[in-house]
Amino acid sequence: MMKEGDTMYPYMFGIEGFETYYVLIIIGVFFSLAAFRMVMKYYKVEVDVYEFYLKLILVSMVVGFIFAFLFQQLYNLIDALEKGREYQAQGMTLMGGVVGGITVWLIGSKFFAPEKAKAKFFHVTNVAIFSVMIGQTFGRIGCVMAGCCFGIDTDEWYGMTFHTHDHAVVPTQLFEAIFVGLLVLVGIYLIRKMKINYMVFLYFIAYPIFRFFIEYFRGDERGTFLPLFSPSQWQSVGMFAVATLLLVRYIKNPFDTRFKGFDLAENN
Template sequence: YGFMWVVGIWLAVWWGLRRAPRYGVAPDDALDIAFWSVLTGIVGGRVAFVLTNWSQYAPDPLSAFRVWEGGMSYFGGFGLAIATAIYLIRARRIPIWQLGDLAAPSLALGYGIARIGCFAAGCCYGAPTDLPWGVLFPGHDHAVHPTQLYATGMNLLIFAGLTWLEPRKRFQGQLFALFLVLHGLYRFINEFFRAGATSALMLGAFTYGHLVAAVVMAVGGVLYWVLARRHTRTHATNV
């Protein structure tokens, strides 16, 4: 679990550093922002997971520190990492949407690889299934959807799509806004197949994961619309 998260983070940072110069971002700045964002993201992800699954840790609170056993709230970590990145970006006076576009493909790549660690640890598993690719994890009496691998596949597709779009983008912030939309969509779809680390929110069909994913999609969609509109107005004024 821990190894694959390290591999995912390393690949994400490596990919971003390779492309930093074409965005006018100093590699040192990109590395510092990545380091602190990753660090706070890990803390935020673990804290959010423990709080939302406190009954699991209440008998032995110290087990909350055993991160190698699995258990991370991605959205909790993502939120704190983004907040950290915004603070550092403003402090160093780097164009925020420029850095957002630089980070977008890396986020999808790192997340996709890291989810292989969840598969190895047996956390974030899916609902029972009789499909031929169902996986029987230790402690289960029925095969389940390998939702961790679904996450890997969908996010690697997002990474490939954003990488293809990178040289064709029309305005700053387009890649980051699109990442939010696609990533939220992936999670919303995948949440229907998940069972591990999910809680029912409404009628047993929707979970808190669905709610957060819908918010992420909405934020990404509004951001895309606002930035595209701003670009169109600026272009029209210049013409």
């Protein structure tokens, strides 16, 4: 078991106020956008198509952060009303950010994309998902440093003591960083093997399953939405269901033009 003070660096260079969490978020955004450009260039996507989707992914990121905050405030408010305590405007939820980002991505692609960009929507979306996984990995490492999104108390060897605690807890944020990081490695393999169109299925099926079960080990207060499951578990169920239906449709008709992938003839 790791001891207090050995498991996190909430402030960069020990400078209070210079929070490692936000630094890692910025680094994650940078590498996400860099990966997006590299993969689009690797598949020889036209410049105008790339530029449209680059703008769209930036807008989706901004709206995603806003939704991450707003969704958490909704859960906090419901929880405060149910338990008769004071509402506090704090925290963000990743799943709310995913919902917001996807919504903007779909609306922008449907109503604002030029025809050439619309024709490449599905496989560009796969590239965008790969970029999201990179950003999420850095974000969860930021959570480890900040000591947020922690798990339940534990005496096991893998327990970590954050600056917010005087005892060890399950490092759920670290487990998620490792899991999504492994998805990134799988994504790199898919890109190199010219199977980019599996990225959407990889993320929206594998991650909801992981998130659903890791939620049982979360120990932080995240508010209430519907009974039985946590808000993130309900969202995971929805994401998994939609992705599974899409996968079934893809398997039944892989030659549907809406699922058409990149022209890989010039790549090895």
